[in-house]
Amino acid sequence: MRRTEYPEALRNLIAQLRQMPGVGPRSAERIALWIVQNKADAPEQIANALRSTRESVRPCALCGFFATQELCDICADESRVVDLLCVVEQPTDILPLEKTSAFRGRYHSLGGRISPLDHVGPEDLRIQQLLDRAAKEKFSEIIFALAADVEGEATTNYLVDLLKGKGISLTRIAHGLPAGGGLENADELTLYQALSGRTRL
């Protein structure tokens, strides 16, 4: 006897949902059942939101943060200090730093860090864009806020080597971030202290 299964369409939906981060087979099934059994139009609204964010949200042309225009809100904000730049690994590292209100300059996200063991080299990161900005935007100081682990440190060293001797003061946020942890896991106080206690390189 053939085993009864969900219809093909529903099974396909479950398989699609499983591609999402943090969604295992169990939760994929629960979400799919919620979608097909929903009596209001919540699933349609989610579908619309998916489509419109996919169309409208993209990386900021300058810093790599999330934007709906060519520039993100931070880069478009004329009231920000123009000669200060903070370099981070990921665009998601920017919001936790913003929450501290300790920094009024602009950002540059690299999109990762140099990691030979993960086959990520400088050419895979937004390093050329950083050099272009450093040549154009007349920064007085560039602050490096990368993770306090081996790859974070090496990437900072690499960038410092490229940017030194250009009359820009190069600093690194103080360590004290959880060892081996990225910025998104740190609490605000730790980040605030790390930002205030940055050191010259």
Next chain:
Amino acid sequence: MLTQLQLRNFRCFESLALELDAGFTFFIGGNGEGKTSILEAACVLLRLQSQRTSTLSPLVRVGAKAFAVRGRFDEHALEFSYGGLHRRLKFDDVDQRTATEYLRLARVVSFANVDIELVRGGSDARRRYLDFLGTQIEPTYRSTLRAYERALRSRNALLKSATPRTREIAAYDAPLIENGTRLRDMRATIVDRLAPFVRQAHHEISVTTEKIDIYFSPGAAEDFAKDLAESREKELRLRQTVVGPHRDDVDLFVDGMPANSFASEGQQRTLALALKIAQARVFAASGSSPLLLIDDIFGELDPDRRNALLRSLPNESQKLVTATSLQWRKDFAEGHVFELQDRQLHLR
């Protein structure tokens, strides 16, 4: 003290539970019954690493996805499960994000037949010996070692790359030097602390008056940064990092002669034992008596050395001992005896 131990899908055991007491506990059984596996489970539970292998995946029972070990040590509940990418740690039933607090609890020293490799084998056995000790007495040892190894492997990957990666290699110099210097200093201190205990233990268990010398031999010059800079040419030729703590060693001498090439097998075994007893005494001196895992070494020794060894083990330490038989134990009646048969334990 380890009072309870439970294994699930660990090596040959689908499920096994036992209660333990202070002093000696013996595990008796034929070859392949699972004696070593029980000791290994105790080591993995307390130290999250095996005394035998550097990876944990071979410990998962064939056909299972993950193993779990659980137990009680000094009134604390420990639990560790492992299945490839999945790792889970519980300390007193609370999930742990890092191993720091968990690893603070217990110390382990493992004695095994292969210990002779410490004396006559390659330097990696001696570095592993220092690391096994270091991670248990120095809270930052583990993270420093890991960071050093990561920097080293990254750097070596860059040195092997087809296109020149000079600037990237240089970027990894600082983390390599920083962590490498710290690691070297910690290892040097450990050898200093070990040396008097090694001499003392050796004196007690050998029936001779041989003089033992033990020196730390660093894999880079005192100024690691300078040494690294000067080795650049050789690095590019050999496509790997040629100086640093990955070349550290411990030099051992018996009566002024190198122990690996000159000492007899019996002398080598005795020195290896002394190295392990010294490890236990370093822990005892720092205020925590280690759990001793003694795997199949009593049978090899003549009665004199066996008794000398028993006397030289820290009295207050709990000891788990394996053997294929206990016939040699006529003169020694202390402790519980478990017999292992068909993956079951029977208290004798």
